[in-house]
Amino acid sequence: MQGFDGVMHMSDEVKKTRVRVPRSMIFSVVLNAIMQFAFMTTVLFTIGDPAVVAADSLPIIQVYYQATGSKPATNLFVVVICIIIFVSFFNIFASVSRLIWAFSRDNGLPFSRTFAKVHPTLKMPLNALILLGACLCILALINIGSTTAFNAFISLPALGGYISYFIPILFIFMRRLSTKHPTPIPWGPFRLGKLGPFVNFGAMVYILFVLCWLPLPSFRPVDGETMNYAGPIAGFVILFAVGDWCVSGRKRFKVPVLRRAEYEY
Incomplete structure (x- = not known):
């Protein structure tokens, strides 16, 4: 359902950004929601013995096997999932590398000059x-040493994502309610009108609700193996970012300036 996030990372390379990016985000959410609902409905109707599925380390494989009763058919369905994941890696690399490059271009990361370079021949942010x-390889090595630590790291994007969504929604909500600001909000091609504040408020309530549960452990009793370390890791990342900002980030970071030629529509 968060496929829309990758669209935003590619916005610097999209023409008519102010129209096409929002449409792509909406289309991504709607299409993925329909497919996910159809997939999960099918899984629930063919799940077989829930106790056996829950006890399996790879539950979806057990679902396929109980539904088909055939190992070759199960392998075929697993291969289909592997193909989808393999193809998605290309999207992830393209999306996140552009995010690293764009943030480095604004001097938002340490060693920004290195990661903001575009390869003269390949015409792509090779360093990013x-x-x-390298980060993905390190994560894979962590999984070899500790599955608990690995799960904590891969849970971090969900927690960090919701926090990052909350901040701009809060600011636009405060701006909507402000009566002292000298200039009106410079709206783009899309706006919710009078429903906007209610949608913003509902989104913030939902995000806060989710943030209350995401850092909690999934199992009881809680020990070193069942502890959810996503919360502490998210806190460490935030403290690291704040420390980097205080030391040098506030001196090097440049607020992105709208380049009108790139956003004409």
Whole structure:
């Protein structure tokens, strides 16, 4: 359902950004919601013995096997999932590498000059791609040493994503309610009108509700293996970012300036 996030990362390379990016985000959410609902409905009707599925380390494989009763058919369905994941990796690399490059271009990361470079021949942010690949390799190595630590790291994007969504919604909500600001909000091609504040408020309530539960452990009793470390890791990342800002980030970071030629529609 969060496929829309990747669209925003590619906005610097899209023409008519102010129209096409929002449409792509909405289309992504609607299409993925329909497919996910159809997939999960099918899984629930063919799940077989829930106790056996819940006890399996890879539940979806057990669902396929109980539904088909055939190992070759199960392998075929698993291969289909592997193909989908393999193809999605290309989207992830393209999306996140552009995010690293764009943030580095504004001097938002340490060693920004290195990661903001575009390869003169390949015409792509090669250094950003290498950084992303190195981070993924390190995560894979963590899984070898500790599955608990690995699960904590892969849970971090959900927690960090909701926090990052909350902040701009809060600011636009406060701006909507402000009566002292000298200029009106510079709306783009899309706006919710009078429903906007209610949608913003509902979104913030939902995000806060989710944030109350995401850091909690999934099992009881809680020990070193069942502890959810996503919360502490998110806190460490925030403290690291604040420390980097205080030391040098506030001196090097440049607020992005709208380049009108790139956003004409």
